[in-house]
Each structure stands twice: as structure tokens, then as C-alpha cells.
Amino acid sequence: MSANDDYYDVIIVGAGLGGGIAAGVLAEAGHRVLVLERGRNLAFDQIAGDHLRNHRLTLYGDNTTVDPGAQQRVFVDAAGHEHVVRPHEAGFNLNAFTVGGGARIWGMQAWRFHPDDFRMASRYGTPSGSSLADWPIGYEELAPYYERAEREVGVAGDNLGDTHAPRTAGFPLPAVPQSPTGAWLARGAAALGWKTFVPPLAVNTQPYQGRGACIQCGQCIGFACPTDAKNGSHNTLLPRALSTGRTTLTTGAHVTRITTDAAGRVDGVEYFAPSAPSVRPVASGGGAPPKPDYERRSARARFVVVASGAIETARLLLLSASSQHPNGLGNHSDHLGRHVQGHYYPTAFGLLPRGVENPNLGPGVTIASTRFNHGNPGVIGGAMLANDFVKLPIIFWRSSLPPDIPRWGLVNKQAMRDLYLRGTDIRGPVQEIPSPDSRVTLDPHMRDHFGNPVARLSGTTHPETVRTANFIRERAEEWLRASGAERVWSWPLERKFSAGQHQAGTCRMSTDPRDGVTDPFGRVHGHENLFVCDGSLHVTNGGFNPALTIMALAFRTATHIAAQA
Amino acid sequence: VTASVSFPDLPSAPFPLAILRALLDRLIPSEDGFPGAVDAGVENYLARQFAGSCAHEATRLARGLLQLDAESFARHGVPFVSLAPSRQDALLGDLEKGRAVSSWPVEVGPAAFFARMVDLAHEGFYSDPGNGGNREAISWRMIGYDPRLPSSATDHASKAAPNAASRSDSGAAANHFPG
Numbered sequence: 111m112s113a114n115d116d117y118y119d120v121i122i123v124g125a126g127l128g129g130g131i132a133a134g135v136l137a138e139a140g141h142r143v144l145v146l147e148r149g150r151n152l153a154f155d156q157i158a159g160d161h162l163r164n165h166r167l168t169l170y171g172d173n174t175t176v177d178p179g180a181q182q183r184v185f186v187d188a189a190g191h192e193h194v195v196r197p198h199e200a201g202f203n204l205n206a207f208t209v210g211g212g213a214r215i216w217g218m219q220a221w222r223f224h225p226d227d228f229r230m231a232s233r234y235g236t237p238s239g240s241s242l243a244d245w246p247i248g249y250e251e252l253a254p255y256y257e258r259a260e261r262e263v264g265v266a267g268d269n270l271g272d273t274h275a276p277r278t279a280g281f282p283l284p285a286v287p288q289s290p291t292g293a294w295l296a297r298g299a300a301a302l303g304w305k306t307f308v309p310p311l312a313v314n315t316q317p318y319q320g321r322g323a324c325i326q327c328g329q330c331i332g333f334a335c336p337t338d339a340k341n342g343s344h345n346t347l348l349p350r351a352l353s354t355g356r357t358t359l360t361t362g363a364h365v366t367r368i369t370t371d372a373a374g375r376v377d378g379v380e381y382f383a384p385s386a387p388s389v390r391p392v393a394s395g396g397g398a399p400p401k402p403d404y405e406r407r408s409a410r411a412r413f414v415v416v417a418s419g420a421i422e423t424a425r426l427l428l429l430s431a432s433s434q435h436p437n438g439l440g441n442h443s444d445h446l447g448r449h450v451q452g453h454y455y456p457t458a459f460g461l462l463p464r465g466v467e468n469p470n471l472g473p474g475v476t477i478a479s480t481r482f483n484h485g486n487p488g489v490i491g492g493a494m495l496a497n498d499f500v501k502l503p504i505i506f507w508r509s510s511l512p513p514d515i516p517r518w519g520l521v522n523k524q525a526m527r528d529l530y531l532r533g534t535d536i537r538g539p540v541q542e543i544p545s546p547d548s549r550v551t552l553d554p555h556m557r558d559h560f561g562n563p564v565a566r567l568s569g570t571t572h573p574e575t576v577r578t579a580n581f582i583r584e585r586a587e588e589w590l591r592a593s594g595a596e597r598v599w600s601w602p603l604e605r606k607f608s609a610g611q612h613q614a615g616t617c618r619m620s621t622d623p624r625d626g627v628t629d630p631f632g633r634v635h636g637h638e639n640l641f642v643c644d645g646s647l648h649v650t651n652g653g654f655n656p657a658l659t660i661m662a663l664a665f666r667t668a669t670h671i672a673a674q675a
Numbered sequence: 676v677t678a679s680v681s682f683p684d685l686p687s688a689p690f691p692l693a694i695l696r697a698l699l700d701r702l703i704p705s706e707d708g709f710p711g712a713v714d715a716g717v718e719n720y721l722a723r724q725f726a727g728s729c730a731h732e733a734t735r736l737a738r739g740l741l742q743l744d745a746e747s748f749a750r751h752g753v754p755f756v757s758l759a760p761s762r763q764d765a766l767l768g769d770l771e772k773g774r775a776v777s778s779w780p781v782e783v784g785p786a787a788f789f790a791r792m793v794d795l796a797h798e799g800f801y802s803d804p805g806n807g808g809n810r811e812a813i814s815w816r817m818i819g820y821d822p823r824l825p826s827s828a829t830d831h832a833s834k835a836a837p838n839a840a841s842r843s844d845s846g847a848a849a850n851h852f853p854g
Contacts, residue, residue, distance in 0.1 A: 158824075159803050159805055159822070159824070160802075160803060160805060160806065161801075161802040161803040161806070162798060162802050162803075162806055169798070170724075170728035170729075171728065325823070325825070326823070327822060327823045327824055328820060328821055328822040328823045328824075329822050329824065336824050336825050337825070470819070470820065470821075472823075502802075502820075503801040503802075503814065503815060503818060503820045504797065504798060504801040504802045506801075507797050507801050508797075517771075517790075517793055518701075518702045518703070518767075518771075518793045518796070518797075519701065519702065519703075519704065519764065520704050520706070522703075523703055523704065523706075523709070523711070526801075526814075526817075526818050527709070527817055527818055530818035530819060530820065531818070531819045
């Protein structure tokens with residue numbers, strides 16, 4: 111079979127959480143699947159230990175991008191200035207480009223959204239200038255798929271404490287152990303009358319599905335896992351897809367176009383893939399990045415599923431404009447690429463009193479409260495609050511010292527020594543109020559290595575997001591004070607473009623084609639065989655880390671496709 | 676301390692390594708029992724960065740180091756390395772606030788130069804030893820950080836997960852994941 115006449119049942123663009131899960135469901139249902147992933151499959155030691163180039167701190171690069179020159183974006187800041195940005199630079203809004211996607215390096219918080227997260231407009235009304243809307247499906251519709259994601263990917267949680275969303279089955283893994291810091295925070299919350307619990311994490315707290323348990327190392331978020339206890343599609347559904355013998359995974363594949371036939375029906379994709387053997391990532395400084403040679407390929411399929419993250423999924427649909435669809439596939443009602451959301455992350459910092467033990471064990475997040483997700487006076491929505499992951503020393507030095515500590519010299523050094531194990535913070539992902547002007551478009555000037563326009567990111571969130579974020583910041587401070595933190599401080603939030611690792615919203619689901627890009631199953635309106643399967647679908651992005659919702663939607667969408675493919 | 680990577684020379688002068696060392700010693704001083712930037716090999720980190728990720732900054736920052744010396748001469752008539760530590764700190768505190776008596780090159784403002792050197796010094800001191808500084812994880816031991824990675828993460832992982840079809844590090848499972 112030559113490279114130019116590959117024919118599949120389903121082509122999936124992107125091997126992250128959404129695409130990897132879709133591949134597993136569809137291949138096990140008997141379909142022939144081609145997965146095209148822009149990143150590479152990286153070994154642990156390629157994502158292992160560079161504290162200056164990882165997905166928690168991208169000072170000089172990140173630890174998953176191969177060939178960074180092939181991927182740039184144009185970022186338009188709040189003042190209207192354009193910046194050409196590389197993956198590790200501010201404004202790019204990077205999520206990991208690798209097999210497994212962001213879940214290869216994530217912090218593993220695996221939350222179900224709150225039932226009211228699916229009906230934000232009904233509960234709060236739609237503020238002027240915002241595009242706040244209800245989802246076309248409710249929590250009850252997604253609940254069985256949340257359960258399936260928890261079981262098949264592997265989530266550790268607290269059956270008794272975690273009650274913000276009704277559940278009919280327990281977590282498959284016991285919750286992570288409480289830390290002394292978490293116990294101290296629990297007492298502070300109890301004094302305020304706030305309920306807390308150990309949050310759900312997609313981590314093997316004990317051996318599960320043939321892989322070992324977390325060893326509580328001190329890196330965790332931003333890095334791959336040394337014991338493969340960090341769960342995602344890369345170590346569950348994607349290997350299952352491959353083990354059927356019906357799945358082909360091609361890495362380094364940059365999809366440039368979804369193709370349509372003369373009648374406008376989607377029939378495949380065009381892409382570039384490396385003609386040379388794979389290269390290693392640019393993990394540390396020195397020399398020019400490796401440049402693989404790419405060759406042009408195409409493949410055809412009965413179904414195409416786009417799962418490239420909210421920015422690149424929107425870009426690909428825009429790049430796929432045809433004579434029948436001159437504004438891009440799914441852009442019939444001018445929603446494609448709009449309503450970009452991520453999460454504002456208000457954070458309060460404090461110092462543990464002397465004597466509170468902090469063994470600084472990973473993953474680090476051990477206590478949460480969902481008290482402020484909804485029903486907050488004077489603001490729309492809210493956020494889950496939790497403590498933070500283990501923190502690298504250089505990140506602590508950059509962002510977590512009290513603001514009156516000098517930035518250098520003996521006093522700074524002594525503060526690092528005295529305070530590193532006493533620093534603690536509370537933070538929460540604020541449910542953003544979407545704006546139609548926060549968007550992904552095709553840049554009119556800048557082209558990528560393959561001659562196609564790069565993503566242009568512009569606009570800001572709605573002002574109501576900022577109001578909610580500052581309310582949540584005050585609650586985070588309140589929690590630390592009630593716990594007895596020696597000092598508490600935080601930084602006010604301002605209006606900005608928000609997407610990043612939690613990027614969402616650019617292909618919102620809707621029942622009526624006039625109101626969105628896809629139908630309630632993720633099928634692009636007007637295209638019976640084109641689906642979206644990532645955070646792009648989220649009408650709103652919840653006051654929680656969005657990964658488990660991406661997974662649940664992927665199980666649901668893929669099951670729907672499998673029934674008709 | 677010997678840098679394993681050499682510093683890039685300026686067109687008209689060698690890289691001002693002595694001035695750099697004197698600056699590093701004030702940014703992160705050594706104390707009894709607690710080594711500072713010089714002991715931890717931060718200059719090795721800088722040499723590697725100037726040959727790699729920070730190559731575009733090397734000349735500008737080297738000029739800044741020469742100007743730091745000129746600033747010392749202008750104020751006290753002696754090179755920076757000869758100043759008493761208290762005077763070095765006072766001078767640096769002024770630069771941090773953008774206060775200088777000598778004329779700094781347009782492309783190297785005193786406050787921006789100083790802030791950049793502060794960042795670089797601490798990156799070298801507190802980041803992983805694989806970046807060239809933080810020799811033997813000196814700073815991590817000082818503050819109580821331990822990455823607790825298995826001595827051979829790959830070996831550990833393959834022992835912990837003998838049946839995992841997903842292991843991509845090595846072994847048969849790699850066949851599932853081309854590229």
C-alpha cells in the first residue's frame with residue numbers, strides 16, 4: 111500500500127487525552143484507525159529533569175516540543191501589540207506536543223464538573239458582552255462517561271468526601287494520602303465551617319492495570335512520571351488501541367488540511383510527516399534544533415476526528431476551508447475559534463507556622479474544597495480551591511517568596527533556607543465567563559514551515575471572569591489565615607487572554623447549528639462524518655481542571671461514532 | 676572552580692570572568708556551612724547558557740560586567756573586585772534601582788542588566804545540576820529539596836510495570852509507538 115492511498119475507518123488528529131481515548135474505543139469496536147500526532151513518543155528521560163525547560167517553567171524551552179521552529183503563533187496582547195511566539199514563550203499558550211498530550215506531564219487533577227457548570231446561563235443569566243451559554247447536555251448525560259473515564263484511565267479519590275457531583279460508583283483507586291500540610295489546612299477550613307476532602311487525582315496510588323504505584327517523587331507536575339503511575343491515554347486507551355492491531359500511530363505528523371470531495375463531504379486529511387527517523391527533543395541549550403525532513407502525505411477515511419486542543423483544532427478547521435465552506439469547516443455561524451477559555455488561577459501564598467511538618471511529597475495536592483464553585487454573592491460561578499503541587503526550588507525562588515524579601519544577597523539566600531519547606535499556597539481554577547472576542551484566527555502574514563497560516567490569538571476574557579477570580583483569591587487568603595499561616599499574600603488578577611494548558615471553547619457544542627460549531631455529540635454541524643474530540647467542545651470550562659471532562663466527552667463521542675461507523 | 680565550557684570573548688577583550696565571580700559572590704554569598712554561587716559552580720551554568728540558550732545575551736551581559744567595573748572606578752577609584760563587600764552591595768543596590776554615575780551603554784541599562792544577572796545566578800544555583808550549576812545539588816540540600824527520583828528511573832519503571840504495554844522507554848513496548 112503506498113502512502114497516498116491509505117484508507118481507514120477513522121482518522122484521529124491528535125494523540126492526547128481526547129484522541130487517545132477515541133482511538134481505544136473505536137479500535138476495540140473493530141474499526142481501522144489512523145492516529146496522526148504532531149509530537150513524538152518521548153521516553154521518560156527526555157521529559158525527566160530539566161528544571162528550566164519543563165511544562166511548569168518554560169524559561170528556555172519545554173521538554174516535549176520537537177522542532178520548535180515548526181510551530182509558532184502570533185499573540186496579540188491586551189494593548190494590541192503583535193508578538194511572534196515560540197512554544198515556550200509567553201503568549202503561545204502551550205499544551206504539551208507529544209503522544210499523550212498534556213497528560214504526559216500533568217498534575218493529574220481529575221474532576222467531574224459540577225452539575226451547574228453545564229447550565230451557567232440558566233443559573234446566572236448572560237452578562238452583557240459575554241457569550242455565556244448552557245451546554246446542550248447536562249451532567250446526568252455525562253455521568254456514565256465520567257465513571258468510565260475514572261475506571262479505565264484510573265482515578266484515585268475520596269468516595270465519602272467528594273460529593274459536589276452525584277456518583278453511582280466509587281473511585282477505582284484509594285485517594286492519595288493526606289499530608290501534614292493538608293491536615294493543617296483541613297483544620298483551618300473546619301474552623302470556617304468549610305468542608306474539605308482529598309481531591310481526585312489520576313494517579314496509581316497502588317498498582318493498577320499492570321503498572322506500578324506513585325513513589326511520591328519531588329518533581330511530578332511538568333514532567334513525565336518515573337514509575338508510569340501518572341495516568342492518561344498514553345498508558346491506557348492508546349496502547350489498547352495499538353494492541354488490537356487495527357491502529358496505526360504516526361508521530362511527527364502535521365495535519366494541514368481536512369479534505370472534502372466535490373460534494374463537500376469530508377473524505378480524509380493531508381499532512382506532512384518526517385521522512386527521516388525521529389529526532390530527540392531540544393531539551394537543553396546548545397546548537398540549532400534538529401530539523402527533520404518532512405514529506406507530504408494524504409490519507410482517506412470514512413470519519414475524521416479532530417482532537418488537537420482548542421487552538422490547533424480551531425486552526426485546522428479554519429485551514430480546511432473549501433469552495434463549499436469558504437470560512438472553514440464548521441464556521442457556518444461564525445462561532446469557530448471564538449469563546450476561547452482556559453482558567454484564571456488566583457493564588458494565595460502563606461507560610462506554615464514553625465513546627466508544621468512538610469515532607470514535600472509529590473504529587474502534592476492533597477486537600478480541596480468545592481464550597482465556592484457556585485452560589486457566591488455578587489459574582490458569577492466560582493472555583494474549586496486546593497493546595498498546590500510539589501514546587502521546584504527555582505519556581506519557589508521566582509514566585510513564592512514573600513514580596514518584601516530582597517531578590518538577592520544573603521537575606522534572600524537565608525529566606526530560601528528558612529522558608530522553602532514552609533511555603534504553602536491555595537489556588538483554584540476559575541470558571542471563566544467567555545467572550546466572543548477572545549479567539550483563534552489564521553494570521554494573515556505569518557506562515558509555518560509548511561506554508562500555512564499560523565494561529566493568531568487575540569482578545570481577552572470577559573470582565574466578570576476577573577471579578578470572580580478576585581473573589582476566589584480572597585477566599586484562598588481567608589483559608590490560609592484561618593489555618594494559622596504566619597503571613598498571607600496574593601496578587602490581584604487583571605484582564606487578559608486566557609487559554610494555556612486548560613484551553614477550551616473554540617468549537618462549542620450546540621443543539622441549534624446557529625449557536626455553535628458541533629452538535630451535542632461533537633459532530634461538526636453540517637458534516638455527518640467530522641467530529642471534534644477535545645476541550646474545544648466545552649461551552650464553558652467549569653470551575654475545575656477540565657481533563658476528566660475532556661475524557662468523558664471522548665468516551666461518549668467515540669461510542670457514538672462506533673455505533674455508526 | 677573551573678568552567679568546563681569556556682566563556683565567549685568580547686571582540687576587544689576576554690570575557691570578564693573575575694568581575695563575574697565577584698558579582699556572583701554578592702548575589703548568592705557563601706556562609707559557614709552553606710556554599711554560595713561561586714562554590715556551587717554557577718559560572719559553569721552561565722558558560723553553558725552563553726554557549727546555548729542565552730547566546731544572544733552573552734555579549735550584552737559581558738559589556739554590563741565591564742560597565743560594572745567602570746561604575747566602581749567612577750565611584751571609588753578601584754575595580755569592583757577590590758571593593759569591600761558592603762560597598763559592593765551598596766553599589767549593586769543602586770544599580771537595582773537604576774541609579775548609576777557612569778554612562779551605561781544604551782543596550783545595557785543598569786537595572787535591566789542587574790535584574791538579568793540576578794535571575795541567571797539563581798537559575799544556576801537552584802535549578803537541576805544537569806544545567807551546569809548547583810554542583811552536587813548543594814542548594815537543594817541547603818533548603819531541603821529532594822527530587823527523590825529512582826537512581827535509574829527507567830530500570831525502576833520497567834521493574835514496577837513489567838506488563839505495561841505502554842512503556843515507551845525501552846523494550847518490546849516501544850514497538851507500539853513508532854517515533
